[in-house]
Amino acid sequence: MTDHLAPSVFGNVHLGYIVIETQRFSEWRRFGRDAIGMHLDEISHDVIRFRLDDHQARFILTRGPAEDVVALGWHLDDHESFDRVVARVTDRGVPAVDGAPEDAAVRGVQRLVRFPGPNNLTQEIFTSANTTDEPLFMSNRGGFVTGASGMGHVAITSTKPHQMRGYYNTVFDARLTDYIDETISGAKLKIRFLRVNERHHSIAIANVQTAPINPIRTRVQHLNIEVATLDDMTAAYQRVKQLGFDMALSVGQHTNDRELSFYARTPxxxxxxxxxxxxxxDEKTWEPSTHQGISIWGHTPVGQTIIDKLDQFRLGARSLRRDEDVVPALAGAGIADN
Structure with a gap:
């Protein structure tokens, strides 16, 4: 294989959409539209979508039992980058399957291909998004930050963080932005933050090798979207609380990307x-570094009881029954780091 000689796709990759499988459409309508403040489109009995901007779909909810994120959709800027990614996957013997026209239509994209990803998260790539000039009906007035940065990020817990980092490096030329060292309930975690464009990170990988079990049942621990104004963030925080959704972490500021944020628990x-x-x-000046602790201030657990902690470990035990597939053919030997 000679793709180390080929041009990098870094900078031509953007997180474009996320697919969630759920049976809880009513709760998700209230959460996504009324609490978070996104635009809702009712597509069919089995599909609803949320918009953040002029893309037809940023979050696609399909009816099913997983109650989880099931696919990440990555926008490739041009056909050359798209073909390069497909070749990297298929040259290593990993199947890449063309998406059916009806799947592409639901996602609002063109030239859709999907292939296996770490932690059983299907990776989907596309070359362009269908856009619409239909007005957005959203609670947040300033809008969301997407564009060259993509639409946000996802965070994943892993017992095989080196291999997972190797996967995203192999497929998308992801670069290491920085690390965070954190201790939670006696377990020492090292979190790796990977970027594929100017956004500080599109993928965060939390190493849970030293934990007695992976405490996260779902394929992703959290996903992130970015609002354009501080007022919109604080207004969303108030709506989440007023509508009775669980608040996982209060408002705080992260040590590495300096983002102010809060965490709500989805349906x-x-x-x-x-x-x-x-x-x-800034690619010209950035150097990876290690930060101590996730937050400078805030991000404290909200209303968590001992029953909640026990329930978390009960759900975590279910993750032991799910093998963490890192797609070894694309992870190589993994990337050894500190």
């Missing part, structure tokens, strides 16, 4: 971070 169980004003990486 499917994983967390949803709404953030404002993270740093944008």
């Amino acid at each position: 499917s169980g994983f967390e949803w971070e709404v953030g404002w004003n993270p740093v944008v990486v």
Whole structure:
């Protein structure tokens, strides 16, 4: 294989959409539209979508039992980058399957291909998004930050963090932005933050090798979207509380990307971070570093009881029955780091 000689796709990759499988459409309508403040489109009995901007779909909810994120959709800027990613996958013997026209229509994209990803998260790539000039009906007045940065990020817990980092490096030329060292309930965690464009990170990987079990049932621990104004973040925080949704972490500021944010618990169980004003990486000057602790201030658990902690470990025990597939053919030997 000679793709180490080929041009990098870094900078031409953007998180474009996220697919969630759920049976809880009524709760998700209230959460996504009324609490978080996104635009809701009713597509069919089995599909609803949320918009953040002129893209037809940023979050696609399909009816099913997983109660989880099931796919990540990555926008490739041009056909050359798209073909390069497909070749990297298929040259290593991993199947890449063309998406059916009806799947592409639901996602609002063109030239859709999907292939296996770590933690049983299907990876989907597309070349362009269908856009619409239909007005957005959203609670947040300032809008969301997407564009060259993509639409946010996802955070994943892993017992095989080196291999997972190797996967995203192999497929998308992801770069290491920085690390965070944190201790939670006696377990030492190292979190790796990977970027594929100017956004500080599109993927965060929390190493749970030293934990007695992976405490996260779902494929992602949280996903993030970025609002354009501080007022929109604080208004969303108030709506989440007023509508009775669980608040996982209060407003706080992260040590590494300096984003102000809060974390709400979704109807499917994983967390949803709404953030404002993270740093944008300058490729000419950025050097990876290690930060101690996730937050400078805030991000304290809200209303968590001992029963909640026991329930968390009960759900975590269910994750032991799910093998963490890191797609070894695309992870290589993994990337050894500190």
